[in-house]
Amino acid sequence: xxxxxxxxxxxxxxxxxxxxxxxxxxxxxxxxxxxxxxxxxxxxxxxxxxxxxxxxxxxxxxxxxxxxxxxxxxxxxxxxxxxxxxxxxxxxxxxxxxxxxxxxxxxxxxxxxxxxxxxxxxxxxxxxxxxxxxxxxxxxxxxxxxxxxxxxxxxxxxxxxxxxxxxxxxxxxxxxxxxxxxxxxxxxxxxxxxxxxxxxxxxxxxxxxxxxxxxxxxxxxxxx
Amino acid sequence: xxxxxxxxxxxxxxxxxxxxxxxxxxxxxxxxxxxxxxxxxxxxxxxxxxxxxxxxxxxxxxxxxxxxxxxxxxxxxxxxxxxxxxxxxxxxxxxxxxxxxxxxxxxxxxxxxxxxxxxxxxxxxxxxxxxxxxxxxxxxxxxxxxxxxxxxxxxxxxxxxxxxxxxxxxx
Numbered sequence: 001x002x003x004x005x006x007x008x009x010x011x012x013x014x015x016x017x018x019x020x021x022x023x024x025x026x027x028x029x030x031x032x033x034x035x036x037x038x039x040x041x042x043x044x045x046x047x048x049x050x051x052x053x054x055x056x057x058x059x060x061x062x063x064x065x066x067x068x069x070x071x072x073x074x075x076x077x078x079x080x081x082x083x084x085x086x087x088x089x090x091x092x093x094x095x096x097x098x099x100x101x102x103x104x105x106x107x108x109x110x111x112x113x114x115x116x117x118x119x120x121x122x123x124x125x126x127x128x129x130x131x132x133x134x135x136x137x138x139x140x141x142x143x144x145x146x147x148x149x150x151x152x153x154x155x156x157x158x159x160x161x162x163x164x165x166x167x168x169x170x171x172x173x174x175x176x177x178x179x180x181x182x183x184x185x186x187x188x189x190x191x192x193x194x195x196x197x198x199x200x201x202x203x204x205x206x207x208x209x210x211x212x213x214x215x216x217x218x219x220x221x222x223x224x
Numbered sequence: 225x226x227x228x229x230x231x232x233x234x235x236x237x238x239x240x241x242x243x244x245x246x247x248x249x250x251x252x253x254x255x256x257x258x259x260x261x262x263x264x265x266x267x268x269x270x271x272x273x274x275x276x277x278x279x280x281x282x283x284x285x286x287x288x289x290x291x292x293x294x295x296x297x298x299x300x301x302x303x304x305x306x307x308x309x310x311x312x313x314x315x316x317x318x319x320x321x322x323x324x325x326x327x328x329x330x331x332x333x334x335x336x337x338x339x340x341x342x343x344x345x346x347x348x349x350x351x352x353x354x355x356x357x358x359x360x361x362x363x364x365x366x367x368x369x370x371x372x373x374x375x376x377x378x379x380x381x382x383x384x385x386x387x388x389x390x391x392x393x394x395x
Contacts, residue, residue: 006375006378007375010371010374010375010378011371013371014367014368014370014371014372017367017371018364018367018368018371021360021363021364021366021367022360022361022363022364023360024355024356024357024359024360025356025357025360025361025364026360027356028356028357075282075285075286076278076281076282076285076291076295078275078278107306107310108306108309109306110302110303110305110306111299111302112278112281112295112298112299112302113295114285114291114292114295115285117292117295119299148307148310151314177275177278179279182275
């Protein structure tokens with residue numbers, strides 16, 4: 001048989017074998033470099049789903065949520081999640097202007113996340129607060145956050161006339177360590193939980209709700 | 225006389241109490257200040273150490289090391305530091321100092337461990353380069369040469385046997 005007949009077969013077999021042999025080297029040079037560098041920040045509800053977020057808050061009751069960070073910045077990153085609590089009138093973070101709240105953090109959750117890795121923290125929190133006799137103002141005492149007692153004395157919230165709720169806002173701002181400045185810079189990301197601080201309290205059993213139940217450090221007028 | 229003695233005794237007791245009060249007002253703040261200053265320096269030292277270790281971990285990661293174990297150690301250290309800072313903000317300087325020292329201690333040998341991981345990763349990367357890039361290039365050359373040799377052998381065999389090319393059918 002004429003070798004010309006085998007020419008195509010030999011050429012194809014050689015070319016395919018050469019490509020297979022060269023694939024480990026080609027893989028190194030033909031992989032597109034990562035072009036988008038970003039961090040994901042999220043909050044999930046108690047069932048680890050994006051639902052059933054706590055809204056109507058009862059004094060002394062613990063609520064569970066999950067906070068997650070996913071690092072896609074290309075290297076191990078030192079994050080700080082600053083926990084802030086605000087009422088309707090206090091400064092909050094702004095998504096459009098990309099600014100953080102001017103409030104001082106109550107707590108800082110510092111964490112290192114390696115590149116392309118995810119970090120998640122189960123968070124448990126409860127509030128201690130009281131309200132005035134006219135039911136127009138809620139005064140906060142403290143926030144119990146993952147076992148830490150955070151002082152909220154001096155923070156209060158008034159009834160939001162539009163929504164008829166006592167607004168409270170727990171904010172988690174993401175900050176990132178900058179080597180150049182040797183400090184944390186706002187990473188232009190935040191997640192938050194909006195609350196209605198109700199007058200309910202843990203353990204109160206009311207037969208006749210003739211009077212509004214008060215509890216905590218204030219007068220207990222329970223009709224059991 | 226007895227009345228005078230009682231007065232003297234009372235005076236002495238009063239003087240003693242005043243002395244204790246005075247010394248406590250002078251000594252207590254200085255003790256608290258010393259505790260605060262000590263907690264301050266421990267927290268600053270822990271912060272600095274964490275940054276040094278973070279840089280070592282980043283270098284190991286850049287070399288290709290899997291730094292999950294390192295980030296776990298770092299996270300434990302920052303958690304202790306956060307607790308320390310919280311205790312400090314509440315004026316519990318003693319606890320703040322203890323926690324800051326624990327944070328620093330948890331990072332003992334961290335840099336050497338990170339450097340060792342970096343070296344191993346660098347060696348692995350070199351080996352990987354030789355196997356994947358150099359080995360692959362050599363393999364490709366071998367395949368091409370082998371294909372050419374097969375072609376040449378077949379051509380030679382054909383010319384030795386003197387076989388004529390097949391006529392296309394119908395010509």
